[in-house]
Amino acid sequence: MTVDRDIIIIGGGPAGLTAGLYAGRSMLNVLMLEKLSPGGQVLTTHWVENYPGFPGGVSGFDLMDKMKDQALEFGLTIQSGEVVSIQPGGPEQDYHRVVLTDGELTCRCLIITTGAQPRKLGLPNESAMVGKGVSYCGTCDGPFYRGMTVAAIGGGDTALEESLFLTKFVSKVFLIHRRDEFRGTKVLRDRVFRNDKIEVIWDTVVTAITGDDKVTGVALKNVKTNEASTLPVDGVFPLIGVQPISDFVKGVVKLDDGGFITTNESMETSVKGIFAAGDVRSKILRQISTAVGDGAIAAFMAEKYMEQLH
Amino acid sequence: MSDALLHVNDENFDAEILKSNLPSLVDFWAAWCGPCRAIAPVVEELAKEYANKIKIAKLNVDENPKTAGQYGIRAIPTLILYKGGQIAEQITGAVSKTQIENAIKKVI
Numbered sequence: 001m002t003v004d005r006d007i008i009i010i011g012g013g014p015a016g017l018t019a020g021l022y023a024g025r026s027m028l029n030v031l032m033l034e035k036l037s038p039g040g041q042v043l044t045t046h047w048v049e050n051y052p053g054f055p056g057g058v059s060g061f062d063l064m065d066k067m068k069d070q071a072l073e074f075g076l077t078i079q080s081g082e083v084v085s086i087q088p089g090g091p092e093q094d095y096h097r098v099v100l101t102d103g104e105l106t107c108r109c110l111i112i113t114t115g116a117q118p119r120k121l122g123l124p125n126e127s128a129m130v131g132k133g134v135s136y137c138g139t140c141d142g143p144f145y146r147g148m149t150v151a152a153i154g155g156g157d158t159a160l161e162e163s164l165f166l167t168k169f170v171s172k173v174f175l176i177h178r179r180d181e182f183r184g185t186k187v188l189r190d191r192v193f194r195n196d197k198i199e200v201i202w203d204t205v206v207t208a209i210t211g212d213d214k215v216t217g218v219a220l221k222n223v224k225t226n227e228a229s230t231l232p233v234d235g236v237f238p239l240i241g242v243q244p245i246s247d248f249v250k251g252v253v254k255l256d257d258g259g260f261i262t263t264n265e266s267m268e269t270s271v272k273g274i275f276a277a278g279d280v281r282s283k284i285l286r287q288i289s290t291a292v293g294d295g296a297i298a299a300f301m302a303e304k305y306m307e308q309l310h
Numbered sequence: 311m312s313d314a315l316l317h318v319n320d321e322n323f324d325a326e327i328l329k330s331n332l333p334s335l336v337d338f339w340a341a342w343c344g345p346c347r348a349i350a351p352v353v354e355e356l357a358k359e360y361a362n363k364i365k366i367a368k369l370n371v372d373e374n375p376k377t378a379g380q381y382g383i384r385a386i387p388t389l390i391l392y393k394g395g396q397i398a399e400q401i402t403g404a405v406s407k408t409q410i411e412n413a414i415k416k417v418i
Contacts, residue, residue, distance in 0.1 A: 035406045036348035043344025060344060080351065082406045101408050131385040131402030140343045141385045143372075214382065235384070 001106075003095045005031045007302050008107040010083050010098070011245070013040020014288045015278025016113035017067040017076075018295030019302075024074030031107075032071075033100070035082040039064035040115050041279070042288060045064050046139040046165055051288045062138075062287070086110065088271045093310055096273060108309060109273050109302040112249065112261060113295065115244035115281040116286070121153065123209055126238075133215025134236045138162035140275050141235075142169045150235035151176055151218050153206055159239035160188035165217075166237070167197040174231060176201045178223060201231075209236055244280045256282040267298040273305055311417070315357040316367040320376040327367065328385065328395040333417040334365035335410075338388045340372050343375045345404035346387045352407045353389075363418045364391075 007023050009016045012034035023030040032038070033129035041046065045060035054063070064098070080153075087097040094257045098105045118136035120126055126134060135141040138152070142165060150170050155177040163173045175192065180202045184190050192198050201220070210230070217232040244260045254262045254270035260282035267275045277294035279286045318326050318336065327334045337353045339346035340359060357366035371378040381389040381390060381397075391413055399413040 036404055037351045039344065039348055043348055045344070061347065080355065080407070082408055101406075131388055131400070132382070133384055135385045136343065137385075140345055141343070143340070144386075145386045214384070219385075 001095060003106040003108055005029050005105065005107045006306060007031070007109045007111060007299070008033060008096075008098055008105060009111045009113055011040065011112070011114035011278075011280070012068070012290065013113060013115045013278060014042060014064075015115070015280075015291040015298070016040075016111070017064075017071045018292045019111045019113060019277060019299040020071040020078075020295075021067075021074055022074035022296050022299035023302065024071060024076045026299070027302060028076070028306075030076055031105070031150065032076055032078045033081040033083060033098070033105075034078055035080070037080075038068045038078060041117075042149060044139050045138045045161075046290065074184075078293040083192065083248055085248050086123055086274070088252050094273070105128045108306050109275065111295075111298045111302060112246075112253075112269070112276040112279045112280060113266075113278045113291075113298075114245040114248075116244050118187060118238065119241045119243045121206060121209075121238045121240065123206070125209055129209055129211065129215055129236075132213060133211060133234060134238070136238060138166045138237050138239075141168045145170045145235045147171050148234035149174070149232070151206070151231060151233045152235060152237045152239055153177075154239035154241070155179060155182040155184060155301070156239070156241060158187060158241070160184040160192050162187070162237060162239050163198055164191055164195060167195055170235075171197065173198045174201055174233065176204050176206060176218075176220065178205050179203065206236070206238075208307030242279060242286065246280055258282070265297075266301045267294055268301060275302055314361040314366065315354055316365060318367045318369050318374075318377075320374040323369070323374075323377045326365070327392055329366050330392070332365045333391065333398065334395040335389055335391045335414065336369060337366075337368045338371050338378060338386055338390070339368055340370060340386055343386050347403045349387050352410065356397070356407070356410060360414060360418070364414055389413070391417050393415050 006028040007030040009032040042060040048056040261276040275298040277298040278291035389401040
């Protein structure tokens with residue numbers, strides 16, 4: 001049976017673009033499906049300081065533009081498309097079917113690099129308040145809060161970085177964290193502690209977002225004392241980590257308890273010929289640098305897999 | 311760049327969008343916003359595909375604070391669909407083409 005493509009890559013962040021670069025250099029017939037335009041979560045990062053090769057840092061935009069251009073140089077085709085589901089191959093069928101909102105494609109190998117998206121707090125009115133004071137991207141929406149007071153929630157690198165970025169615009173950031181220390185890296189912790197505009201509220205969770213047309217504040221609970229309080233703010237930035245974009249492969253490949261795709265160190269999923277790389281994969285560190293490594297391995301293993309098909 | 315995609319500003323917003331005979335979709339964006347950049351090609355495609363059915367426009371929130379302020383834009387990208395000068399649908403964030411199309415189909 002002739003298939004449309006040797007390899008289909010789903011998702012155009014750093015993992016997908018690296019897989020596309022490697023597969024393109026191997027002269028494979030490779031297509032990337034991206035529902036928006038390539039770049040992924042890096043596009044919401046103002047300044048990237050921990051990707052090697054860029055002393056002084058690089059803007060998230062520029063880095064992803066360069067990654068895309070480099071993959072295109074080696075023949076990667078990028079098509080706008082949204083994947084609904086996968087019909088995997090099996091012992092009798094050495095190809096996979098990719099179902100899109102507007103058609104179907106077949107391929108020998110599939111590399112899933114759909115990444116992750118910001119995790120929600122899970123409060124009832126949270127989704128309704130997006131755009132009315134709730135935002136998951138300080139880099140995008142910080143400038144709308146000039147001179148205002150905002151609450152940032154979280155304790156990892158993203159929460160610390162975004163809180164620092166927000167201080168360029170806002171008069172005050174309350175950084176609310178459920179524990180009594182941050183997970184984020186020391187260099188960021190130090191910057192947060194030194195910043196006069198950031199006030200850390202330890203051992204505290206947000207129990208409600210108040211306001212109708214726009215956010216007016218948050219209700220808080222101290223997890224150690226159970227003491228409840230309220231805090232008037234104009235904006236709420238939940239920065240509490242990510243959730244994988246893997247619903248479309250639920251029941252197809254094995255996922256971990258968090259919904260991330262389980263692979264071995266060769267990026268192989270539980271289904272032969274389906275690989276996963278980057279943030280969507282079950283792993284300990286989600287960074288551009290680790291996504292890029294995953295993407296290279298996935299493309300290499302996909303090529304090996306195809307060699308043994310013939 | 312598609313001719314179908316219109317650029318509106320504080321001056322012509324009323325005439326082009328609110329007084330438009332056709333329903334319209336306005337993409338509130340800014341140069342510094344990554345997700346705005348991600349959604350831009352989708353908006354351009356839709357402008358071509360739905361030409362003559364809906365007016366699709368972009369408004370730079372930095373250059374046009376009056377209109378952005380009037381609609382209380384607090385996050386971008388925000389897509390607002392207008393019909394008869396009134397807000398018919400509003401979408402915040404970089405959503406998929408299908409989601410935008412579903413909203414368009416409701417107003418045309």
